[in-house]
Amino acid sequence: MAMSFDPFSELDRLAGDLRHFRPGPKFMPVDLYRHGDQYVLNADLPGVDPGSVDVDVDGQLLTIRAERTAAAHEGVKWLAQERPNGSYLRQFSLGDGVDPDKISASYDNGVLSVTIPVSERAKPRKVEVQAAHKADEQKTISV
Template identity: 70%
Template sequence: MPMSFDPFNSLDRLTEDLINFRPGARFMPVDLYLDGDHYVLNADLPGIDPGSVDVDVDGQLLTIRAQRTAATQENSKWLTNERPSGTFLRQFSLGRGVEPDQISASYNNGVLSVIVPVSEKAKPRKIEIARSDSEQKSLNV
């Protein structure tokens, strides 16, 4: 079946490529939420080899880096090439209220999940209110 040329589709793709052009590292979409006593960060990395994923913490900076290599076949001619390849990178500033030594990560079905525990010092707690002796006496009179 012969392929037809669609100028509007080509213009849409060119416009999108120009708007989303970022030299260097590629963008990875993430979700971040607080679940009880830990933060959960889910990053979409479909088609990424788990061995190329790197998560590290340097002080208060969490860095996620991954690499996707473009598939190449000998004697092949690209008809369309929409899946980005290269390095994907995101960095997050961690607050002082987390436990960086307790961070864990897992990779399943193209989603990297990073669990960042909240430190005991940052968790909400009740403060007991003490009464002074003069208030205590006036209450007993």
């Protein structure tokens, strides 16, 4: 059986190894979407202890931190160890259109869900148009 060499799969493997060993916080993939009057942010944090997950709001900055600790396996010989351990960090600028006091978060099956409500002042509203009176139409505006 002939075996072919795929340089791209080897590059993918090496790049994965480099991401695993780089210093500093690990990458946390997220999905962010708007549903009605709220934004929903889902972050993948598989294997993270829920007690280590921290969600902070400081002014207009939302910060998510988490820690994934290595499993203690005494006397084992590792054949593969690709699941990154360490800290995870993501920060998001909220802008003025959200209500930071009503942000909520939950963690289920390795996914952190953060719900960010749109503020009342940022919601679309209907402005009533009233008919002008004849007397009002004759007034001139001076600048």
